[in-house]
Amino acid sequence: MGDDVSSNTGNVTVKPEWLRVKAPQMQRVGNVKGILRDLGLNTVCEEASCPNIGECFNAGTATFLIMGPACTRACPYCDIDFEKKPKALDPTEPDRLAEAVRRMNLNHVVITSVNRDDLPDGGASQFAGCIAAVRQVSPKTTIEVLIPDLCGNWNALAAILAAEPEVLNHNTETIPRLYRRVRPQGSYERSLELLRRTRELAPWVYTKSGIMAGLGETHDEVIEVMQGLRAVDCDILTIGQYLQPSAKHLGVNDFVTPEQFDAWRQAGEAMGFLQVVSSPLTRSSYHAEQVRGLMERFPRSKG
Template identity: 85%
Template sequence: MVVKPEWLRVKAPQWQRVGNVKDILRDLALNTVCEEASCPNIGECFNAGTATFLIMGPACTRACPYCDIDFEKKPKPLDPTEPTRLAEAVGRLKLQHVVITSVNRDDLPDGGASQFVHCIEAIRAISPQTTIEVLIPDLCGNWDALATILQAKPEVLNHNTETIPRLYRRVRPQGDYPRSLELLQRTHELAPWIYTKSGIMVGLGETDAEVRQVMQDMRAVNCDILTIGQYLQPTQKHLGVTDFITPEQFDTWREFGESIGFLQVVSSPLTRSSYHAGEVRSLMQRYPRKAPMLG
């Protein structure tokens, strides 16, 4: 049995606050990646009254061997009431910053881009001061679908590269590293006022040099924000952990990322894509960008 090091132990959450958030999610029949993907930070985030909403799920059309989201169920048709329910949750939780992600919906012609747009519009109608981050799949390289999402003007467009190119076939077999980089590049070109963000997992056998090369590749396509976190095996049927990376190494990657021009690097063993995502609001104040007026 693999024993987790001390730095990966998570403090027990205040269950009353967690329960309040869960009650709202259950009442509105909403999914969160916090629960579906067994995120280790669920207690901390729910205690803070935040959650990363998982739309169009919980069934995924891809079977990534690191991910705990269900891929064995058949995806259901899109629910037209989901954006309204999501917006109501944002209002009830009084969120200043919201993260919306999704399962892969390769069964849909636009990969679910229209549902992202409907969710953004519904939130803006109820809570116009809430900043919105979308964590999107690669849309199978459908750049018209990407443009559709960008036209809705989320403040942050997040797309995870997940791992280094050498490990893609094993870790992300239905993904494509150049395609993920192209998605980030096209976002910057089409909507330079949107902050672009990506993330990778470590502990799957990558080298320091390979991690640094991925970071440089991201900067080459003008990625603004980077998250780096330790991969943890959800169950015995998932990929095993190769290495537990020390907090000192995460600090080294953070310093390197800042030195090559990332506006923000969140790098620690428990970091996940949406961990402390609300801090982007202060980043926007330090590095302001103005989107064109909504037409």
């Protein structure tokens, strides 16, 4: 953990033992990929080069990436393409996504998107349409949406919440000091405001956020972000190791030890998060289906 990333040249490249993953069972991975290709769908698992793709595909789960794969922002940590021009929204996408949920027999689905700053509502209507389509074909499936900041369009946020997802996730990604470098088109304050307004507009929804480690943040700075998330009553937190997708992306400042991740988990639980998933390989949607157990332990209702 460092105090400054100004000298980060990305030369920390040798992964420690704890970041190695088992090779996936290719038959099951191929089956899931076959469904996705057949229905013309994208997943963040593939587009963002997630290290857990084998485990998740082998378990028959996926995080669907809608309105993509081209993104209107160029975050230097992210492997999603920002050089292509975004296409017009496809009105068939919600039904195709719902069909994939049905074929994969998912108990819990995560729906995320690229940033679509070119759209007046940031793509909120497409999120709402996907939620409605999944509800129609698989009413027992719980739905988590991982949304962008919508450029602070709170009417768009309200439209997504009106479709009644069980979980609304929006990642803060990093500490405020590193925003200019890591997330130059984002705003830490706007991200916290989105989560605060979600709790205000839909108190029955479980809110969630995530942080990357290994970009030069200090332990105390991570704790401060965690406290900021609890101040807006965020329920669930994920913390995982940042991995450099390619030589053109931000370099890894350091590989954080499993012991440090566990220390953050314990600190978050003491702060009152309902769940903290903190480990080197944790990603925002990793084992997201575990939220179903959380909902049983801490039930909420609109009434």
